[in-house]
Amino acid sequence: MVAFSLSFPAEFVxxxxxxxxxxxxxxxQAGLGPVVLAGxxxxxxxxxxxxxxxxxPVQAARAAVxxxxxxxVLYRCNFPDLSSQAGPAETLFRLFPGLEVQQEDLAQTQAxxxxxxxxxLPAERGKAGGEPKQGLLVIEAAAQPLALLQALEQAGCLQHFQVLRLQEGHKPLYRGASGMAALQAGLEDLGYASQLEAAPADPDRPYAVAWRNKAAQARAAAQADxxxxxxxxxxxxxELQQRYRAVLQEKEAQEDLLRQLAALAGIAGHG
Known part of the structure; x- marks a missing residue:
């Protein structure tokens, strides 16, 4: 993890x-700050x-996230690292024989x-007019990466994280989880390119590393423009069509008036 934190340009995490x-x-030790930690x-x-x-530099969340x-609801498992705010799916039980949900607790969480x-974020970073500071975002929260990313995007914060490192199951391991393919598709929609880390310690729960895709962002900006x-x-x-219809109506009214005048002139001539 220390090596990873030094491998990419980042000022806070x-x-x-x-x-x-x-x-x-x-x-x-890598000089990042602030370092915001949450479980x-x-x-x-x-x-x-x-x-x-x-x-x-470290700041701690005041509640679960x-x-x-x-x-x-927090599903507490006998393997603590597998505890989650989503219930384990059958795939996870097959990967970890002996896995049990020992307790289901209701907890208040922080957005x-x-x-x-x-x-x-989002207001302070880059406020002085220079380049925005670059952030590193790491998510090791089972079943939650895509939902957390979308929430940050909605809040206008995700753009300040240039590099992401996200753990997700190759297949959905929790009820309602996205799975890695869906996560990478979601990253592309959010303007990030991504690839899987080589030789993961847990092949069934690898990490995706993602970075801001400048070409995609440029295309998106051009498309928006x-x-x-x-x-x-x-x-x-x-507006032109509305004006044209008004001109046509005026033309028809004038032609109708001319017909009436012609009719009156004919009557007067015969008199």
């Missing part, structure tokens, strides 16, 4: 999930808060956009 406490010191299980909060006391905040605010021009043209056309 938001790390959500099981490995954030293990990575914290590496982020600090999906309230039981991890004391450890994260202790790290915040130990390292000045979800896409929208509010109450969520991921609130965590982004700890990084100074073209669409705006088309909308303006459509508006102008609608």
């Amino acid at each position: 938001l790390h959500i999930g099981a490995g954030c406490s293990r990575a914290a010191e590496g982020y600090v 999906t299980d309230p039981e991890t909060l004391p450890e994260l808060q202790a790290l915040a006391q130990r390292f000045k 979800s896409a929208g905040g509010g109450a969520a 991921v956009a609130d965590l982004a605010a700890l990084c100074g 073209l669409q705006q021009q088309l909308d303006l043209c459509a508006s102008d056309l609608a």
